Each structure stands twice: as C-alpha cells, then as structure tokens.
Amino acid sequence: MWQYTKRYPKLLALNFFFVFGFILIELGLPTLLGQLIDHGVEPKDLNRIYHYGWLMVAINLIGLIGLIGLAYTGSKLSTAIIRDMRDDIFKHVVRFSHTEYGDFGVSSLITRTTNDAFQVMTFLQMVLRTGFMTPLMFIASGVMIVRTAPQLSWVVFLAVPVLLLGVVVIGRFSEPLSDQQQANLDGVNLTLREILSGIRVIRAFVREKFFANRFAKANDQYANSSIKLFTLMAVAQPGFSFIFNIVFAIILWLGAVQIDAGHLDVGSLIAFIEYIFHVLFSFMLFASVFMMYPRAAVSAYRIQKVLAAQSEIDENVGGVTVTQQRGEISFDHVTFAYPGHSEAPILRDVSFSAHQGETVAFIGSTGSGKSTLIQLLPRFFDVNEGQITIDGVAVPDFQLRNLRQRIGFIPQKALLFTGTIADNLRYGNPEATEDQLWAALNIAEAADFVAELPDQLNTYLSEGGSNLSGGQKQRLAIARAIVREPEIFIFDDSFSALDYATDARLRKNLAPITRDKTTLIVAQRVGTIMHADRIVVLNEGHVAAIGTHRELLANSPLYRDIAESQLSKEELAE
Known part of the structure; x- marks a missing residue:
C-alpha cells in the first residue's frame, strides 16, 4: 500500500497538514472551555465569556475547514491509489498465460480486482482520515491530561492496556475470518459466473432449482463467515464503550473529591474530561483501524500474489521482429x-x-x-x-x-x-x-x-x-x-x-x-x-x-x- 501511497507526495503532505491543524484545534477547545468556566463563568465576567466564546466559534469554523480538507485529501488519495492498483492488476493479468489463469481462476481474479481492492481502499480511507491523527492526538491529549490534573491521570493510563489487549485479541481472531470470507466470496462469484454462462443449458435440462440450491449454499457460506467477522467487530464497540463509561465515572467521582478538597477547579475538571474523551476516542479510532487491518491485509496479500505472479510465457521484448521469409x-x-x-x-x-x-x-x-x-x-x-x-x-x-x-x-x-x-x-x-x-x-x-x-x-x-x-x-x-x-x-x-x-x-x-x-x-x-x-x-x-x-x-x-x-x-x- 505504501508503494502506491508515496506516488502522491503532495496530497500526502496536505493530508498531514490538515491532520496537525485538526489536532491543534481539537486540543485548543477544551483549554478554552476550561478558561471560560474558571475566568468567565465562575467570576461572572461577561466580557471574558464573550471573548472565549467567540474564540471557540472561530476555532470550530477552522476545525470544520480542517475536517473537510482531511476528508477530501483522504478520499482523493485512497481512490487514486486503488485506481492505480486496479490498473496495474489488469495490465499484469492480461499478460498472464493460460496457466496463470488456471491457477488463480477467472472468478478469483475478478474478486481480487474489485472486492479486494475495495477493502484496501476502505482501510486506506480510514488510515488517511484517522490513522495518522489518532496516535498524535493520543500523545498530545496524554500530555495535556498530565499537565491539567496529574493526580487523576493514572485512571486513564490504567485503562489503556486493557483496551489494547482487547484490540490485539480481536485483530488476531479477525484475520482468519477475513481470509475465509474472501475465499467464500470467490466461491460465490465462481458459482454465479458458471450459472449465468450456462443459463441456456440449465433451462434446457430444467435444473434451475438444483443450481439455485448450489448458489444458496455458496451464498450461505459467505454469509456465515461474514456474520462471524461482523459479530466479532460488533462486540468491540459496546465493550470499549463500557470501559469508557467506567473511566468517566471514576474520573467524575475522584474529580468531585478533588474539587471539594479545593485541589482542583471546575473548569480544569471539565477540560480534563474533554482531554480524556479525546484520548479514549482516539484510541477507539485507532482500534477501528487496527481491527480493519487484518481484513485489508488479507485483501492486500491476495492482490500482491497476483502482482507477484510471473507469466510462464516470456514476452521477450527484445526478440526478433523482422524475418527474411514469410509464413514458413x-x-x-x-x-x-x-x-x-x-x-x-x-x-x-x-x-x-x-x-x-x-x-x-x-x-x-x-x-x-x-x-x-x-x-x-x-x-x-x-x-x-x-x-x-x-x-x-x-x-x-x-x-x-x-x-x-x-x-x-x-x-x-x-x-x-x-x-x-x-x-x-x-x-x-x-x-x-x-x-x-x-x-x-x-x-x-x-x-x-x-x-x-x-x-x-x-x-x-x-x-x-x-x-x-x-x-x-x-x-x-x-x-x-x-x-x-x-x-x-x-x-x-x-x-x-x-x-x-x-x-x-x-x-x-x-x-x-x-x-x-x-x-x-x-x-x-x-x-x-x-x-x-x-x-x-x-x-x-x-x-x-x-x-x-x-x-x-x-x-x-x-x-x-x-x-x-x-x-x-x-x-x-x-
């Protein structure tokens, strides 16, 4: 994937620019919110409230531009990469000999060019929009958490290993399921292609029901493997949310104790919660990318196998082009x-x-x-x-x-x-x-x-x-x-x-x-x-x-x- 991504250095640089801009803005909002509460709301200073309020509006507008730019560069990059990838697959496949066509199968080659490339594109879109942003956001938010309320930060950093373990386990189980899903999709395409190509023979022998059952069997195999994969992915979301809610509850309870003891301001606690949200949300985005990776890796590997396959028939570009005789x-x-x-x-x-x-x-x-x-x-x-x-x-x-x-x-x-x-x-x-x-x-x-x-x-x-x-x-x-x-x-x-x-x-x-x-x-x-x-x-x-x-x-x-x-x-x- 990187071999294709580096073909577009300008778009990639622009993507990084929007990522950094978005992070600065996202982290600036909690800081301004904390300042607004501590220096505007609590002392009832209306001028300060307006000042910080308008600053937050301006930053939000800039953040909106950053989000649009990030979405644009991410989509343009990923679609350009997959366009190039599909072009390269096609140019490579048309040079195959009959042997390679037999080894891969026409239906599998179609699946690799279409569905597998689509899986890679989906993953790249996620990486370009969030993959670069989440580790930077996580680190920057972690620093702000320690600076704002170091006495509460241990709760967040205690939850991170638990979340990371969950991500690794899900990624480990999703890879074989992704491999099986794509193989079953090959089977669906093979069966469908065979049925549509031979529809006249099927009708002539009144075998519609037989082939309907055959297609249903192939389709069920694909559906079952997809259900297992999507169920695994679906379990992750509520699991992570449950851990997030526990962390927020503990932080609110400990924060209330700190405020009551006079060791923490209300605005600082609210800013701290915002930073926690960014840490945990960044982690969730990272987890999504990480969980998508095995599926994209399976598709990328299947594409790579096609691109790495060499035709048994050498094109001999520098071979003979002119002969003295004709047709002997x-x-x-x-x-x-x-x-x-x-x-x-x-x-x-x-x-x-x-x-x-x-x-x-x-x-x-x-x-x-x-x-x-x-x-x-x-x-x-x-x-x-x-x-x-x-x-x-x-x-x-x-x-x-x-x-x-x-x-x-x-x-x-x-x-x-x-x-x-x-x-x-x-x-x-x-x-x-x-x-x-x-x-x-x-x-x-x-x-x-x-x-x-x-x-x-x-x-x-x-x-x-x-x-x-x-x-x-x-x-x-x-x-x-x-x-x-x-x-x-x-x-x-x-x-x-x-x-x-x-x-x-x-x-x-x-x-x-x-x-x-x-x-x-x-x-x-x-x-x-x-x-x-x-x-x-x-x-x-x-x-x-x-x-x-x-x-x-x-x-x-x-x-x-x-x-x-x-x-x-x-x-x-x-």
Missing part, C-alpha cells in the same frame, strides 16, 4: 503436456512443415490434440520438448507481440466483444476503412446479413455477441481475422457452425487472399479440408499420417474410416 512453419519433434500433467502429454513427437501459400489441415478424433497443436504457434503455451519455428526462427525467440501480429487466429468458439460490428472487425487493424470492412465481410459470407441490420456496421453487439446466431458470430470472427491481413491464418474448427453451402462458398472466397499466406485449418468435417495441400491425421497426440486427401484415402485406414463416415461413395470416388 516447422514443428520439429514437438511434445507438449498441460501444466501439472507432464506424465500424460497431449502431443507426442509431432513433426510437420507448412510453407508460404500452402494450406495444411488437421483432423482426428476428439481429444487427439488438434486444437492444442495450433495454440502452440501463437505461444498460448510453450512446448516441453522439440521446437516450433516460423521463418526459421524459434517461436520463443520472437518478440511476443510481433509473433502474434503475424497470425490471424479464429478460435473454436467465436468470441465477439461489446460494441459495434465495426469495432469488432477493427480489433486486428484499428485503421481499417469501411471499404476494407465490407470486403472482409463479403469474403466471410457475412455481408448479406450485416447489410440487413438496421444500423449495419454500427449495429451494437451485446456481451459475447449474444444477439447474433452461432453462424453469424463465426463469420464475423473470420472477417475480423481477414481485416488484420496476417501472414498466417489459423482456423480452429472455425467452420463448424456453417452449413455445407456457406462453408464451400466461404472457402472459395478465401482462396485468393490466402494464396500467398500460410493457412492452418483444424476441422471435424472432411469436406472442409479435402482440398488442402497437406492433411495431418492425429491420433492420441501422435501424427498417424500426412498427405493429400487422395494419398490418405489410399494409405491411412484411420483417415479412410473418418472419410467414409462423412462422405458418400460418389464423393469418395471423385
């Missing part, structure tokens, strides 16, 4: 296993090459490693063994940003973002003109349905493009990659939502623009890839065969079985 791809004895599953590699000893202007397709049974293979090219993961090269350069040796700019990646699940169709198409090329957008839409067989929309390119898409059909989203995703004009196209089963006629037209449209590009296609349908220059048949992570459609029909039993299950005898004979 080589997989050389590549073996890959997902993190934590090294004993069961998804891909084993995979080797093949793809040259500029060629289309290389991948086919195989579900789970054979097709999608995993093409995700290694843009370095969503790094290989365990072997090497992948583009234009003769090993993939890790490229500057990561430059590497991915060379690739037009169309994922298996077409994902569109909130905004207009034009905004989505320009993700890969912000400078693209409307003519370029329409050209890409024509190639992707999407121009007709976009032209029929009321606002055409300016049509607003809801989250995930949920106001479009699956086929429409897939075609827009393809158009988005075309607008980018990359060296390498990767289609990860990107034609699955299209009917055969649209699929055929789209592939025919792609032929001219991919003539000098390298194209990799993952597909389930033989009809989509039968005209590829080479087809790689994968089986349980191994390369079972490589060849053209005709060569594989003749030499690969696995490929022939797949083809016979999808194509008619006439199509097989062509």
